[in-house]
Amino acid sequence: MMRVLRLQSGLDQENLLKALDRIDAVAVRTDAVESLEEIELAHHLAETSFRKKTNIARKMRYEFLLWLAGKTDIRSAMEATSINETREFLLLVFSDKKKQDILRLLEANERPLALKKNGEPLKLERISLSRVKN
Numbered sequence: 001m002m003r004v005l006r007l008q009s010g011l012d013q014e015n016l017l018k019a020l021d022r023i024d025a026v027a028v029r030t031d032a033v034e035s036l037e038e039i040e041l042a043h044h045l046a047e048t049s050f051r052k053k054t055n056i057a058r059k060m061r062y063e064f065l066l067w068l069a070g071k072t073d074i075r076s077a078m079e080a081t082s083i084n085e086t087r088e089f090l091l092l093v094f095s096d097k098k099k100q101d102i103l104r105l106l107e108a109n110e111r112p113l114a115l116k117k118n119g120e121p122l123k124l125e126r127i128s129l130s131r132v133k134n
Helices: 014-021 036-052 058-071 072-082 099-105 121-128
Strands: 003-009 025-031 090-091 108-111
Touching: 003 099, 014 025, 014 099, 025 058, 025 072, 036 058, 036 121, 058 072, 099 108
Parallel strands: none
Antiparallel strands: 003 090, 003 108, 025 090
């Protein structure tokens, strides 16, 4: 199960990262993702890699981030998707925490998701082929 929210938080970077750990979530820059299809594909591939035991990351949220960013190391995936100073971001939650608890913990306000349903073929291909070796 994964929940996707668009939020604006008043927390500083350090406290936001601590809160993300507590709710098993990642924050992604709003311009790093254009469609729900990209998110769904990355989530499917992350789940599949755990099921087949081909995962790189130990935690699902980081495996998801690797697929979403099309990277094979967590540091570069985090750099490619890290939130900027606007404090508005996409929150991808991998736990069963209630939405109100999440908003309260992150000191956040929910915003409209504003993502396209379908992704651009080249962006989806980048996600799908990110681990293919030449």
